[in-house]
Amino acid sequence: MIWQQLKTLRIATWLCVIGALSSHTALNAQPVPAEAVARPSLIEMQQRVAAASERSPRWQGPVSGPAGQTGKSIAIISEDLRNGGILGVAQGIHEAAKELNWSVKVFDARGTPAGRDKAAGDALRSRPDGLILVGVDAGEMHPRLTAFVKRETPIVGWHVGPKAGPVDDSPVAMNVSTDALEVARITAMAAVSASAGRAGVVIFTDSNFGIAMAKAKAMADVIRACADCTLLEIRDVPISGSAALMPAVTRELLTRHGARWTHALAINDIYFDYAVPELIKAALPNTRLSLLSAGDGSASAFMRIQTGTFQTATVAEPLNLHGWQLVDELNRLLARQPVSGHVDPPHLVTSSNIAFDGGARFQYDPDNAYRDIYRQIWKR
Numbered sequence: 001m002i003w004q005q006l007k008t009l010r011i012a013t014w015l016c017v018i019g020a021l022s023s024h025t026a027l028n029a030q031p032v033p034a035e036a037v038a039r040p041s042l043i044e045m046q047q048r049v050a051a052a053s054e055r056s057p058r059w060q061g062p063v064s065g066p067a068g069q070t071g072k073s074i075a076i077i078s079e080d081l082r083n084g085g086i087l088g089v090a091q092g093i094h095e096a097a098k099e100l101n102w103s104v105k106v107f108d109a110r111g112t113p114a115g116r117d118k119a120a121g122d123a124l125r126s127r128p129d130g131l132i133l134v135g136v137d138a139g140e141m142h143p144r145l146t147a148f149v150k151r152e153t154p155i156v157g158w159h160v161g162p163k164a165g166p167v168d169d170s171p172v173a174m175n176v177s178t179d180a181l182e183v184a185r186i187t188a189m190a191a192v193s194a195s196a197g198r199a200g201v202v203i204f205t206d207s208n209f210g211i212a213m214a215k216a217k218a219m220a221d222v223i224r225a226c227a228d229c230t231l232l233e234i235r236d237v238p239i240s241g242s243a244a245l246m247p248a249v250t251r252e253l254l255t256r257h258g259a260r261w262t263h264a265l266a267i268n269d270i271y272f273d274y275a276v277p278e279l280i281k282a283a284l285p286n287t288r289l290s291l292l293s294a295g296d297g298s299a300s301a302f303m304r305i306q307t308g309t310f311q312t313a314t315v316a317e318p319l320n321l322h323g324w325q326l327v328d329e330l331n332r333l334l335a336r337q338p339v340s341g342h343v344d345p346p347h348l349v350t351s352s353n354i355a356f357d358g359g360a361r362f363q364y365d366p367d368n369a370y371r372d373i374y375r376q377i378w379k380r
Contacts, residue, residue: 039225042197045189052186052315052348055356059368061342065328066335068100068378074330075128076104077119079135080111080240083270085296085319086135088363089158092323093132099380100331109136111240120144130330133157137209138172145171154333156326162214164343174329174339176322180294183315183346184215184267187294188222190313190348191263194290197226202253203234204266212239212267215294219265232257239270246274254282262289269293269301269314276310286310297349299362305354316349316364324374331378 040048076093078086090106097104107123109115116136123131124147131153133141138160148155149171156174161167164177191199201223205216216234223231235253237245253261266272272291279289290312293301297316304311321344329339347357347364358365 040189042193046193049186049190049193049348052346053350053353054347055353056367057345057347059370059373060345061325061370061373062328062340062377063373065332065340065377066337068380069331069334070101072100072129072334073103073105073126074130074132075123075126076106076132076134077116077123077136077141078106078108079116079137081106081108082111083135083239083268083296084298084300085159085268085317088296088317088319089134089323089326092320093134093326094323095320096324096327096374099375100327100378102327116141116144124148127151128153130334131155132326132330133160133172135159137161137211138167138170138175139210142171154330156329156333156339158322158326159211162211165341166339173333174341176325176329178315178317178344178346180211180215181218184218184294185222186346186348187265187292187313187315188219190350191265191290191292192222192226192229194312195229195262198228199223199226199263200230200232200257200260201263201265202232202257202261204237204264204271205234206239206267207236208238208240215267219294223265230260232261237271239268242270243274246271247278250275250278251282254278254284264289264291266291266293268295269298269311272304272311273298273300276304279310284310297364302349302354302359302362305349305351306359308351313348313350315346318344318347318364318366318370320363320365321370324370328374328377 076090078090081087094104105126107119109119131148135158138157145155155172157172158176160172160175162180164175164179167175191201203216203219206212220231220234223229235249237249286308289310291310292312293314295315295317297314301311301314332339349364357367
């Protein structure tokens, strides 16, 4: 029953209205000091963007590991199942868990501190053999995880911090993700490349999450390093309030920046779900403003790229694959072995490659036989 609800939610995810209202703040871009960064040339940026846009990237992950620890029960604490990226990962976990005959219980925090408290408490009472955090900030969740640590419950996560791979000094052993900073840089480089080094940029982020702020800063550094680009501002809009806030924010930015605003960069596609209707109402041509997202490759983003409706790129996470990797990492811990530490390279989805690697299903699902590889590792 739970899983049927998840499937229904995914179909509706880009249409859902996120009800929580929250205040927003414009972060002036100029006073924020930029760290010393490498200044690649426009040609170098174009080369890196082309490499990130390759079709059917070869498998670079693990090919060996412990046999499947069958019959386990696991709990998933999700930040908010209304987020398409989180939902896609949860579906991948469920698909992989079936291979090992694991039972799965999902606890949705719905994007609020009170929801995280309840989800953690309910998950603890379910007495799982392992715990997976999906989209929840590991630092913010740390006090709620101490009880799991006392029970020696292994914990892995997806997008739980700014750094991908094994996590130091945390109850969470592994953060499954692409390299968030590299994702952000590729997104910004794509904007610079497409504009021939003359982009006028607004960046959307959410200061509630460390990973979001790290991505925003990495994008800003690339834009600042482009001599003829302009970083107009960094706008802080909570993801949980994007439905309520983005229409007015979009109208305000169009009025304030006018034709200087040529590119919008965001830490997640969901901002554009609510910005695009305002761009259409304003009768802007599709080529007037280019939207590029540093995650996660939602179904609505794929639709916009396919139809040429303002969005030109998204760095799409292999959400289903990451669900399989989370199960594999947890399986390693249950077998008393270390995590694999594998980090997938970023993949930029554009109109040129969207027909491949799952694009027809409005998702990035690399055609590299990862399911069969994991089955072989688990001896299933």
